[in-house]
Amino acid sequence: MSSGTPVDFLLSSGFLAFGRQAGFLEGARDCGVYPDRLYGTSSGALIGSMYCAGWSFSKILEEVTAERPMARMALSWPPWQGVFHLERLVAHLEATLPRRFDDLDVPLAVGVQRTDGSFAFIRSGPLAPAVAASCAMPSVFHPVQVEVEGQLEWCRDGGAADRLGLECWRAERGGQANAVVHLVERTAGARNAMDFRGLTVVRSPRSGANFWTLGAVEERAQQTRRATLSALSALSGSNGDQSSRNR
Secondary structure, eight states, rough: OOSSSEEEEEEETTTTTTHHHHHEEEHHTTOOOOOEEEEEEHHHHHHHHHHHTTTOHHHHHHHHHOGGGGGOEOOOSGGGOOOOOOOOOOHHHHHOSSGGGGSSSSOEEEEEEESSSSSEESSSSSSHEEEEEEEEOOTTTTTTTEETTEEEEEEEEEGGGGSSOOHHHHHGGGOOOEEEEEEOSSSSSSSOOOOOOOOOEEEEEEOOOSOOOOHHHHHHHHHHHHHHHHHHGGGTTTTTTOSOOOO
């Protein structure tokens, strides 16, 4: 990566991979590598939204381990559109996160699957429903209504169409930025061919979590933090003049 070029973070989807995502972000910070913009899908969108809001890593882990995932899920009707809905999660995010994307400390884009099945990044409008939509796995969750290009649309987990959104990122950023990719091993979602040429990639195992228990979240966070430190040590200080810093 060339010095002085903005660095974006791309966080892939990963089933309940909250510890993995937080560990990556903490490891990047410890290397002195900070994002100009953050692009996240599914668990990457949820943890990314907290990071971009300026939350500490201890606060992020405290938040995601406060309740088991089932506590923020409720049965949906009709069930063939998704067994559960995420209205409780939306309400919780509205109470804890900034109201709109523009209110975040670091620019954020979250990956969703649109009604026509295509992948898109949402980067403006109300934050909470967009983050929840990015987590709404098809068949498991009812889609969430969000603003896409100024129009209301029912959207789902972007990982169902593209786990990372590299093509959309390249179309938007082109040669304006480099990227550090956090790729969590696939549990579900699309099987896309990914072109990582010119990018730095940190890989993490699956979360090992389920809707009833997230398991050893802090341990997995530290595993990914160590992997990130190893992968990004050569980038330390390469973008140290950036103003955006996670507290």
